[in-house]
Amino acid sequence: MNIIIAGSGEVGQHLTDLLSNDGHNITVVDIDSEKLNYISSHYDVQCIIGKSSCPKTLKSANVDKTDLIISCTNSDENNLLTSMVSKKLGVEKTISRIKSDNYSEIDLGIDDVVTTSELAADEIKRLLTGDVTDSFEFDEGVFKLLGLNLTKYSCLIGKEIKEIKYDEMSFVAALRGDRTILPSEEETLMEGDHIYFLSKDDNIKRVEKICGKKHINHRNIIINGISAITEQLVGILKASNIIVFDKDATKCQEFADKFSKCLVINSPFSQEVIDDENLNDYDCIVSLEDNTEKNIISCLLAKKTGVKKTIAMVSNTSLIHLSQNIGIDTLINEKMLAADSIYKHIRNGNIVSQATLHGVDVEVLEYTIPPNSKLLNKTIRNMRIPAHIIGITRSGEAIIPGPTQRLQVSDNIILVSKRENVKEIDSLF
Numbered sequence: 483m484n485i486i487i488a489g490s491g492e493v494g495q496h497l498t499d500l501l502s503n504d505g506h507n508i509t510v511v512d513i514d515s516e517k518l519n520y521i522s523s524h525y526d527v528q529c530i531i532g533k534s535s536c537p538k539t540l541k542s543a544n545v546d547k548t549d550l551i552i553s554c555t556n557s558d559e560n561n562l563l564t565s566m567v568s569k570k571l572g573v574e575k576t577i578s579r580i581k582s583d584n585y586s587e588i589d590l591g592i593d594d595v596v597t598t599s600e601l602a603a604d605e606i607k608r609l610l611t612g613d614v615t616d617s618f619e620f621d622e623g624v625f626k627l628l629g630l631n632l633t634k635y636s637c638l639i640g641k642e643i644k645e646i647k648y649d650e651m652s653f654v655a656a657l658r659g660d661r662t663i664l665p666s667e668e669e670t671l672m673e674g675d676h677i678y679f680l681s682k683d684d685n686i687k688r689v690e691k692i693c694g695k696k697h698i699n700h701r702n703i704i705i706n707g708i709s710a711i712t713e714q715l716v717g718i719l720k721a722s723n724i725i726v727f728d729k730d731a732t733k734c735q736e737f738a739d740k741f742s743k744c745l746v747i748n749s750p751f752s753q754e755v756i757d758d759e760n761l762n763d764y765d766c767i768v769s770l771e772d773n774t775e776k777n778i779i780s781c782l783l784a785k786k787t788g789v790k791k792t793i794a795m796v797s798n799t800s801l802i803h804l805s806q807n808i809g810i811d812t813l814i815n816e817k818m819l820a821a822d823s824i825y826k827h828i829r830n831g832n833i834v835s836q837a838t839l840h841g842v843d844v845e846v847l848e849y850t851i852p853p854n855s856k857l858l859n860k861t862i863r864n865m866r867i868p869a870h871i872i873g874i875t876r877s878g879e880a881i882i883p884g885p886t887q888r889l890q891v892s893d894n895i896i897l898v899s900k901r902e903n904v905k906e907i908d909s910l911f
Contacts, residue, residue: 566591
């Protein structure tokens with residue numbers, strides 16, 4: 483495809499990396515020449531300096547020969563206008579990234595609008611299920627991909643990966659430092675390994691127990707910082723006790739008027755307010771200020787005083803896979819969530835879903851088996867593909883496949899593979 487990416491920030495750079503590796507013809511448009519110079523020196527793409535919503539700039543990017551434009555600049559208004567103008571100039575498909583849902587009630591003629599506040603709120607809600615650090619759903623929750631740290635109490639410590647066999651879950655990968663460990667490797671698991679399982683949805687407590695964790699129902703939640711994400715999150719949470727902190731009095735008053743179920747405190751998060759409000763026995767803190775350092779410090783402070791789970795929003799994507807190393811359960815980045823969501827819109831037609839495990843050198847992909855698939859009527863043992871099939875959904879039933887399992891037309895299969903093999907895998911579907 484011929485694709486224009488409007489915006490060369492973190493979202494644009496991540497998409498440029500993914501889509502150029504997939505063989506698409508990419509043109510990146512931005513007003514920032516320094517960022518464009520970086521992209522042009524690292525990727526085989528065309529770069530054009532200019533405002534992406536300007537018809538003259540779009541015409542110089544050959545918008546009339548473009549299949550798709552992705553608008554992901556830092557301005558919601560510019561992204562929406564870029565998509566609208568591009569549509570008038572003949573682009574077949576448009577995708578806009580916006581930060582909040584202020585425009586959700588209006589049909590602007592844009593094919594897909596990706597709202598980062600919704601994505602982040604949904605991600606946080608998933609993370610509040612038990613003691614997991616990562617959580618992804620496949621087939622509307624039939625399967626869940628869960629990430630957990632192995633504690634010294636885990637029965638997996640000292641076991642080789644090939645020994646891990648459960649009817650209700652599949653080993654996906656493990657991360658040890660910066661090294662990714664795949665299901666086929668002869669490796670013994672150690673305390674501190676970050677391990678990923680694909681599990682049937684009703685089996686989360688079992689996964690936690692195996693990893694040496696205790697299941698926690700996160701009912702008492704601290705949210706530090708009022709933002710569009712905070713509003714989305716509180717709107718979808720069913721927690722019985724939510725306390726929200728922010729130093730901006732106006733924000734606090736407006737938020738309290740909108741969400742009566744929350745206790746809103748006009749104060750920065752600090753040790754003093756922890757003591758005053760008896761917060762040391764709360765289940766979780768989610769820090770959503772617009773300052774990465776403050777979010778990390780707030781989570782570390784809460785963890786030190788007894789808060790069981792910590793989730794921090796960070797602006798630097800390179801920090802995400804370092805969460806456990808700095809003592810925080812999960813770091814999330816709304817820009818990376820947006821980029822991954824947009825990427826899912828563009829992948830092979832038979833791909834249903836995917837999960838990107840940040841810092842882990844694998845992709846977890848879900849495909850639908852078409853009638854002409856080369857994988858039909860073969861056992862998993864005899865398939866010659868650069869991937870491991872870890873789950874199958876058949877007529878709504880979750881199946882953990884064994885080596886003699888055969889695939890049927892319309893099966894949804896979930897597999898894990900090294901990123902460099904994804905293009906070859908796509909060709910099978």
